[in-house]
Amino acid sequence: MTENLDPIGSSADLPIVLVVEDNPVERQLVGKILRNANFEVIAVDCGEVVLDTVVNYQPDIILLDALLPDIDGFDVCGHLRAHPKGVYIPIIMLTGLDDVSSINRAYEVGATDFFTKPINHSLLVHRIKYLLRARLIMDQLRMSKQSLASAQQVAKLGHWELHVEKGRFQVSEEMHRLYRLDGAYEESDTAVLMERCHPDDRQHLQDSLIASIRDLREARVEHRIVFDDGTERYLEVHTTVMQDEGDGSTHILGISIDVTDRKESEREILRLAYCDRLTGLPNRSLLESLLEQAIPRSHLNGGAVAILGIDLDLFNRVNNSMGHSAGDAVLQQLTERLNTLVNCADVGLYLERLSMSIESNLDDIATDMVSRLAADTFIIAMTGADRNSGEVERFAERVKASFQQPFLYRGQELFVTASIGIAYSESGSSTAESLLQKADLALHEAKMQGRNEIRAYSGDLVAKVSTHLSIQSDLRKALQNGEFQLFYQPKISTRDASVKGFEALIRWVHPVKGLVPPNQFITVAEDTGQIVEIGQWVIETACRQNKQWLDEGLVNVRVAVNVSARQFKEGNLIEVIESALASTGLKEENLELEMTEGVLMSDPSTGDTLSELRSKGIAVSLDDFGTGYSSLSYITRFPIDTIKIDRCFVQDITIDSEKAAIVSAVSNLSHGLNFNVVAEGVETETELDVIRQLRCDEVQGYYYCRPMAAQDISEWLRSRSAVTSLKSAK
Template identity: 40%
Template structure:
């Protein structure tokens, strides 16, 4: 090793302390074994090295002779360029004040790697007080420095997460006071700042929880399990409003196992709870009228039958059908038709006792369940007359007045049936008899009315003829992007052009086709026709858009994926341009079979959407199991979003949560600018409805696509 002798490292005398002889070899061995570098440099511009120990190579990658007298580089050159000014200033200050040099900085090794070092040293002063040299020791502290920096970064990230988290984060004492909270929790609880919350909210059990026993339950779970998960409670905000929250928390103990505090997170779930309550309501109630739906009707009627069987008494079922509803609905539009249905629902309720029930069966059909009727048939007849009179009262639509009537069929337990289905079927048959008698009347069921089955047979024959003679037509309703208003799809909608009855809407024949099993061949015809038409549009050079086709529950079978693949192959349409719509109830009915069929369909490359979302009883979290691409918000929610806070909250929640699951959101039934603006403002992706275009023939939709192509061309 090449070194320069340094007075600082020589024997300075022969005192008893230094009586043991020192040899240069011993000194070199000691220096070589140090974990670092001992050095002596001149106090010049380049800090010229006069001595450097063997540790130089390991630390810097340079041999000692490379630095001695600046043969290859100087000590100043070794320091990282960004740190040189700082180091020189520090050394100058220490030398001037005769203080020990103590500084950390970076060096650039011979291999280009940057390392952190810790340098300690002193100035060597001559007799006149002038600095003659600098001597010191330099050690690699890269690992410690990086560990410290990593700790600082981790603390910074933790603080950032804590301060910027969407969820509330807290620490509380076991006796119920807050130690630390983040800004999100303060916002959730309505406080100006975390400090304001900590100072003001001193008793969690009584100040926060609406039901203080929930805090007791929280504490019980903590004692038993040491944690709580998804702990839902109602709590007070500072302004007194009540909200729902969900907590996840754990007990924190010290090394001795003593409880120190509780810490966890809080999520505001009020919108979700409202949505779940609405979903439960939708499972048993009609979205339009608020009346019980078929599910609740069947349960209530079964209880009424059980009660009559045990205690006696007369129970009657009345099937009410509006006589002129189709005319009003088709002439004035669905919005007016919906208002009429809500009015009729209110009038029917006004005619019944609290123990009776009125339910909406579907369309313009209502079912009444009358329990413990006194006076026999005469008493029932009196109620029916009251209903006929109430329904037929004048009804105002805009500046026009209408008189709508109803036809009612009545069945009785146990005379006309001993179970739910038989009683409903008998009342339905009696209702058809009332229509045959000129409408605006009621009829009690009689056994001979079962001959009306022949009328249904005629409908069956007509539907089969319609398939054979191509009486069905497909109409197409455009779907628009809320981002730029462009047409991005269409929904194929079936119509029946009967030679005898003219254009028949699907509301009239689809339910019967479902019941009779004809919906499968009809659905297959719709799919083939829609795919061929879409391919024809593409071949004509029109902008390609996906066409959506509704699937019936009866079509959801194991053979469906192969059939769809055959239709695509025969039409030549790429799967990407086909979208299949299934209803929410289909998804939830047989989850295991449905998910298998949907996965098989997705492997073809097509899109799948859930239609009429919100009218059944499912949840977005449950839908994560299904390979769907989009949700269609049912028009019953869209209708009132600009006027009804509950509908608006539900729609917002569906849009937000669907986007979390990476699902597109389509709103149907958009009929005015208020609805359009609300949906656009809240991030809905697509819309369809009369406001943008009614269902139209293939020829009209062809022209619409042509206009779209021209608009896009001009935009370019």
């Protein structure tokens, strides 16, 4: 039977006491006393309804008689503790039994306290109030712990505590989940933190924790943990020292945070900051970080850091002729080759170290590194190198030799060469920037020597660069000051020795340096873009001079001007030529454009531009044939009139030589394609005789005439005309 079962809420502010007592007198007496003490009372007289009453009315405390008529009070207490609604309710056992075994049994089944009969009602009221206050505190503490546990679980954060004096070590539930700890552990064994620690990080973690405990100071350390299935997680551990104000004991409090997701994000950010996207290689920033640490270490150990700068020769031809996807494929395959040749660590190890700290020590990870600095420029850094052993130079030869193997793109073989520059750090104080600059100078020198070469840095390269800069500066004033002149060299027919045309050759007469050879300033002008303005002047001047010769009746031939890739890329070459012809009055059939194979290959639109110019009557000549791609099948795609065989195949030629075989083949194939053939560099009568036998149409060289100024060419033409007239008169 249940008494006073008023709905909860009628006295919602009063604590509810459930009284379980089969003695009606005692039940009524206790109920009256508790109501007078401002408690809401619910009373039952048997054990079987207790659990339902607790579920329905949720009392704040229970007074439970040990001896009930239907069910033993101890069993009722056990059932309550087994039910979620009864786990935390304070239960006071009321019993007339005061033996030790009954008391022990009461606590064993979960009683909070016990009271012996006869009941001291005054004391009982105080006992209830005390237990209710204790329950309130415990409930708050439990909720706080649950909130903390939930927050820790969401944040993947576990905590642990070490009592330094007692050696007691405790960990939270989330720590168990983070570390996947199984079973129990010794409370004095801090090694539980090391159980899952990655072997490479264990010593660092242990040293940090020992120092924190020994010095009673805060610490922060990151480390990896490894699970049985091989997976890894990243943890960030924070420790702090606390002094108990009560007993003065020292406690080390630790927090372990799962930062794996953050580390992955950081690693991706670092990858973007320090790695090349296409090849995955370290970029300049990561390379310089390694060099700044490797240079002093290498010199401390008696060595140096060697840098190999690698630049692909004429790589833009691959991109322009086959597309950037082909170029990307070459770069990726080259990356694989270089990584095979060089003993370098995976870039992930560098990112791992940098994720710990941007100022991390890197030079213990690996000895060498392959890096991509620019589109087709790679760097190999070799630490601990001996500059006197020749080892670096031999390695450079191996790198160069690796380019003999073709690169593959969609089943097609692509052959690319590379120029290599070598530089060594001079001392432990050398900077990464200066070392890379020296390698770049050596690389530039290799390019200037004809490409596919290896050059080492030397002091005189600085002088060359200084000269380069001086020429660059002087070029800006040369055109305004009228320092350029055009020389002309005739092209002579092999059949009748008549003049078939002229090639206009630019000369620079510097007011201080005198005559500056074209090979010293043309490349500079192309690099700086000044070749566009200079080229326009050359076209106008050559057209004007040829028109003058025509007007004077000296000759009616084409004048050939050289055009560069930069002029085509400007996009206005047609307009420049049309303007020059219009302003000078020269006809289109009296103008010829000369260009190298490299110019033809430099831009996909070059062919279209040439086709339009040729349709207007302007001739097109391919210069220096045999020194580039030398593919007649390829150049048939372009509107070409003349093939000029390079002087290297003409010099000292004899009729039975390999040179003669090459010239003969080019001549026969060119005639089959209706190309005119000009042999350059003819200087002797023997060379002329062989060239004539090999059916070249025209020759150009010192045998007939050196390049001369326009006025001298005019005199030369008049002289030839006079000689011809005398021969005719005879």
